Amino acid sequence: MKTRSDFKVPFLDLRIDDPLERDRLMDAINTVFEHGRFILGPEVTELENRVAHYCDRKFAVGLGSGTDAVLLALRAHEVGPGDEVITSALSWLATGTAIAQTGATPVFTDVGNDLVMDAISIEPLMSERTKAIVPVHYTGKVCDMAAISRIAVRYGIPVIEDASQAFGARRFGRPAGSFGTMAAFSLNPMKVFAACGEAGILLTDDAQLATTVRALRYNGMVDADTTRYISGNARIDTLQAAILLKRLDSVSHHIERRRTIAREYNSAFKKFFEVPEEGDEIADRDAWYTYTVRTDAREDLYIHLQTNGVEAKIRDRYLLSDQPVFHGNTSGSFPNARRLIDTLLCLPLHDKMTDDDASFVISAVTSFFEDGVR
Ligand SMILES: *Cc1c(COP(=O)(O)O)cnc(C)c1O
DSSP, X not given: OXXXXXXXXXXXXXXXXXXXXXXXXXXXXXXXXXXXXXXXXHHHHHHHHHHHHHTTOSEEEEESOHHHHHHHHHHHTTOOTTOEEEEESSSOHHHHHHHHHTTOEEEEEOBOTTSSBOGGGTGGGOOTTEEEEEOBOGGGOOOOHHHHHHHHHHHTOOBEEEOTTOTTOEETTEETTSSSSEEXXXXXXXXXXXXXXXXXXXXXXXXXXXXXXXXHTBTTEEETTEEOSOOOBOBOBHHHHHHHHHHHTTHHHHHXXXXXXXXXXXXXXXXXXXXXXXXXXXXXXXXXXXXXXXXXXXXXXXXXXXXTTBOOBOOOOSOGGGSGGGTTOOOBOOHHHHHHGGGEEEEOOOTTOOHHHHHHHHHHXXXXXXXXOO
């Protein structure tokens, strides 16, 4: 097994080696050490307020993970056994397991070539039992929320965005997380807006739903003495909230850096394979969580890059429907996702990459296609 240091360009580099950044985070941690409110301390409330504002929402509830955020959104809507929840066949597996944890059955839609939910494929999957739609802003690209919301309104069911990969992205001039009845974010260390450990957050404009999620995040407690719902402990740590507050200021800057590299990649690579295109309008902006390309030469290119110092990754090897845990779940229809799943490869894209790193990746890919390696 190769480790990060075996690569000239690692897929991600999560170390905090910039002394200024480290000092800033240490200050935040020290403040929490001083006040000692490790659970739901003042930084949690401040983070909730600032993230709600950033994403144009009224309420935010800090949680222990993105998985919890999707799960509690569904539970706040009373989704449970016997219900169906429509989601994309292509996502990180947590979207599927969160749905299944409620007892509901996930039903999978197709994706477009942009890898996000194809709104056209939703309606044929609607049944009496459909209780929610969970679109996934896969790779950091916001789904066509206008089309998805229209369908949801027509059927009178909620939309819960799994916006875990898209913090800071926009569509139709609005931020990711501002579209659904509720929106779930993972803030784990891999994400663009990242804690130094597990964290997540759930957004909504509905005061009642926010109150319910606050109860669900700790043993169903509705006040200091009373529990009304069966649920576990899904609170965000004050320490993580303090770190996230420091990092919120630099999110847009980090996304811009990713965008710059992504554009360089795109112009170098579009003659070789299908690259991830971003809308031209300022209204449509991806978060660039991953730089995911589509190529029939996926396996060979992956090995070529691994042996030439570039840590590419196959992020989601299986469609959700093909995960052993969902074995036999044939609900849904997703021919395009089925076709695409074996072609997807993620190249390194993160804000610590230098211009040299980007050039190195470009040379490594180019040598594969041009030097007869293929
Ligand atoms: C990361 C991620 C999650 C899960 O988040 P955790 O914080 O790891 O629980 C859920 N959905 C998607 C699309 C993700 O990328």
